[in-house]
Amino acid sequence: MSRIISTVLAAAFTFVGWASVAVAEGLPVNTTDQDQSVNAQEQEFLLEFMYPPGAEREAVYMTLDDLQNLPHAGFETTTIWTEGLQTFEGVWLKDLVRHLEVSEGTLELSALNEYLIEMNVEEIADSHALVAYMRNGKPMTAREKGPLWIVFPYDSDPKFQSETVYARSIWQLDRISLLQ
Template identity: 35%
Template sequence: MRFILAAALLIALTPSAFALDVPTGKVVLSITGEITHRNADDGAHFDMAMLEKLPQRSFTTKTPWYPEPRKFTGVLLRDLLAAVGSQGNVVRAVALNDYRVDIPVDDATRHDVLVAYWLDDKPMPVRDKGPLAIMYPFDAQPALRTAIHYSRAAWQLKLLELR
């Protein structure tokens, strides 16, 4: 019995496996709202190094914004949502210019939606939709080639709010 109590106490005092580091560089993305894992009172903040430490994924796809297919690399939105302990059903994406769009969390679970930070193996500058952009694998499923999904591909992303 003592062993069980000691083990329970040790587990309770151990930092969560999902504990988030505190950013040491410039914050490029904040996540607020219905999340359980935070690194600040108002939510979770990420610098680029923190995002790049998460599992990476890449895909090449055509978009309405570029004449040729482009390669996007970043973290899957579903992995990022898991890292912050998402409890919401909708992600409100907010861009640097205050463009806002609601994305069903179901999109992140059903499709390989990226929070992209590299375009053609290079960092995405602000003048070219960076430093972060929500990107759908439009070529993977024809059903994603719709105005509604194109509108959810928010670029110059600064904030994700879970609702």
């Protein structure tokens, strides 16, 4: 009897793990109608931008189309996390921040796994940080450090090969908050 229970539990955990990966990868998952509509709403946007409490501004939820409608940028570089030369396409972080009408303060950038970094808005203008949504001509999945990854032109200057820059190279970016 205990063997049957452990087999059932193992199967349940396998399904839950697969379903989590499937949702992160944008694959269909057999769930209830209510769960499907919630998942569809969650998958519509890639990036949430939060203003501080009392700012009298609503959160902004951006889709891939929203990001692609901003000025396009890109470069080729190697990274310490991938093999060979990579081509990244996206929007400069400074252009995204300007689009969101933020000119001062500190941003908290958060990943799907809750990894957090902070950047002062004033230093973003010279940071060469790219919010990449394409790598080597394809959208990135969560398994490929996407769907959004802050990358820098690491090969263009030794200043982009520092621990600070590597720590700011946040992948699976899903939320930016303006702190007070």
